[in-house]
Amino acid sequence: MCGHSDSADKITRRIMEELYPTIKEQFSLAETDIDDVHCYVALTTLKTEFFLLSTYETRLVFPSILKVFNTKHLTELPELPNVAELHQLTRHKEQRLLQLVQAFLREYEKAEVPNPAADKLIRLFYEDFTNIKNEWNNMVSIWSKGCACFQRSNLLILNKKEDGKD
């Protein structure tokens, strides 16, 4: 088992078991107090995007990364996750999500109706979500450069592609 496995396990647990459930709860609190239609549409669009990111990470991205760390012989895996590609796709979704937070904030400010739950939701995204994601992305970046498991995984994918060409 790779030495990075423990830190990866800890941070993914913080995201999946602490941050995401808090954000999900905040969504349901915020949407009950919104009357403005534009604000509501912006919130539901943001909610959909957030739930999709959470689904991809919980079911595909995090298990795949942990699998790369925890498997002794990657060649034995029935399928080999492409960590670099998964990370790129996730970053794209995170960026889109933050754009939607901004769009929601604009509509919310235009509506001029105070909603403490919406305030907290926006704070959760701009502070907790952004901070933990920065932490996670830095870790992935370090693993990509210095972790043998990641490099082996990428190498195997490259080799597989080369074999396919022959």
Add this chain to the structure above:
Amino acid sequence: MGTHHKMPNHIDCAFCASRTDSVFDVLDKEQQTELHAHKSCIHYKKGQYIFTENGFPQGLYCINSGKIKLSAQGLDGKEQILRLAKNGDAVGYRSLLANERYHCSAVALEDSNICFIPKEYFMGMVNNNHRLCFEIMRKMSFDLKTAEKHIMTLSQKNVRERMAEALLFFKATYGFEEDEQTLAVTLSREEIADYVGTSTESAIRLLSEFNHDKLIELSGKKIKLLNLPELLSTANLDS
């Protein structure tokens, strides 16, 4: 707003070739003459603004000839085209009737001749002429239908984008089979719908669309990714 010029000929409403396409076609001869006396005709060069976002409406614009683009600044700062207007169309009526600032700008896409009807006179006509009032309601209903269709297309586009994204996530997670095209995972349509955040029916329809567009090839539960660059583009990931 750029400088504009009076039209070479002050078009008489009675002889306006675009009148039959406009809401003012319901006016009788006398009313047309009265309208003609109150309006002014202006020539706009290609690219000139007729009105700008956040401006306060002073009257209604009716296109005698030419083409107008109505657009607003999107959330990302990019221009969002709302609709195009042509001969006979009235523009700026929504803000005028709602007594609100313009939510979009109007720009001449080609050299255009446009008649301007002052606010006070137009509101008086609407108040006193039930046929004109009905025509405006009809025009608003038509524009509302167009806007609703536009929203539907946009949300549909969004689901297409998400389906392409889901397929790319599956590829990155499970990889391909020996043929380097078939996803090395078998997912039910219901599971795929869950990843895309749509109903199973929509997921089935979208996959068929992708199959038809030759982005993928469906064979039972197996999915072959035929055109990766196009999938990346559909998922908005190609830049």
